[in-house]
Amino acid sequence: MTASVVTVTSGKGGVGKTTSVANIAVGLASQGQRVVCIDGDIGLRNLDVVLGLENRIVYDLVDVVEGRCRLRQAMIRDKRLPELYLIPAAQTRDKSAVSPSDMVHLCDELRQECDWILIDSPAGIERGFRNSIAAADKVLVMTNPEVSAVRDADRVIGILDAEEKGPASLIINRIKPAMVKRGDMLSVEDVLDLLAIQLIGIVPEDENVIVASNRGTPMAFDDKSRAGQAFQNIAKRLLGEEVPFLDVENQGFFQRIFSGRK
């Protein structure tokens, strides 16, 4: 097994990157894949909280990079799924503690040991972002159907193209069908019109995200959660399955098929 390294980034903060990394990881691991998540947000770590693993942190990414522990010692195994691991970020340092080449070396070491390495990028386009995309085979850009988020996503996609890290795929998160219908929110078409990259997921707004985050139980564990379902679908699409997208207007499914992993 040689892992694929997938980074989720956005430019804009607060669009749902950490939530999506946690849920996509659960989705993949539920399908029998061996997944290692890495939190790239050094200094403002959140992935550990969302996964419910924060009280089990002994070593973190910076400890690995600075040689105070072996890579395996920093990997926290999730007790709910057999093959889901987290390498948390450090909270008491900042993004200068890790460099792009550190991330490349770390991922090279991990590649033979798992199927997927998911990296949660911080917001912004500076050092933390650079660290998080350095080792990526594939980048997922996340946005909300909202003008500021789309502007930032456009910028990030441009940077990824310029640095030959593209083509990226798009996740549109926190869409509210009723608002789109009233014309108060950008539609999927509006967003794709500007960003013009392949869509890999549409995730509806779901207040259970907050509950799940507080409990440390990602929604992908809950079959009744629509957002959880959407994240499970993204995991399936990463595995090459064709899954119809959520039909935002009619709350059903329509036949825009995503044509799988290349």
Add this chain to the structure above:
Amino acid sequence: MLKETTTIQIKGIREGLLVSFGDEDWDILTSALINQINERPNFYQSARIVLDAGSHTLGVNELVSLRDVLSEHGITLWAVLSNSSTTEQTAQNLGLATRISKPKSINDEEPVDRISDEKALWIQHTLRSGTRIEFPGNVIVFGDVNPGAEVMAGGSVLVWGRLRGLVHAGANGNEEAVVGALEFSPMQLRIAGKIAVSPKKNAKGKLEIAKLVDGNLIAEPWKSG
């Protein structure tokens, strides 16, 4: 402060440190620079560097890896000066500045009101947010200009696509310059010294050409002839 080796020069300027490369092999130059930095790491910590790459033709990989290596030493590469248009384009694509506040040489200034009869700059892709294009002559974009993208041209600008970003035509003072687009809906439009915003925000653009008429910016539907 002037520090010189046989291949690179490092000089303090107002905007940081100016590192000038000669014509030697790129790898030799970058190794020499890293050696300099390793000799006095504290001096270079948090430095901001302007690289004068001379006539070197640089692609994405070379500039990205230099920027990353410098970043590991706590140094920010923020601008690249170059005689090569390829290098300049690469630097712009990576979000690096290609000019510093003082013009490189007074003799390089373009005469005002001359529409350049050199080849126009042809850009065959959509300009995404954050992209900045600067060119002394005419510019043709075969794609969209997204909100947040900027085109600054000495001459005219034609967008064969949707214009939704910022365009400054006649940026050197040329009032004959025009701006046209298949769907004309700029965030902000400038011709020579005049600035205007679109009358209707977020309206779908039409096929229009904008020009300066009696000192006013006018956009009108394109009619042939």
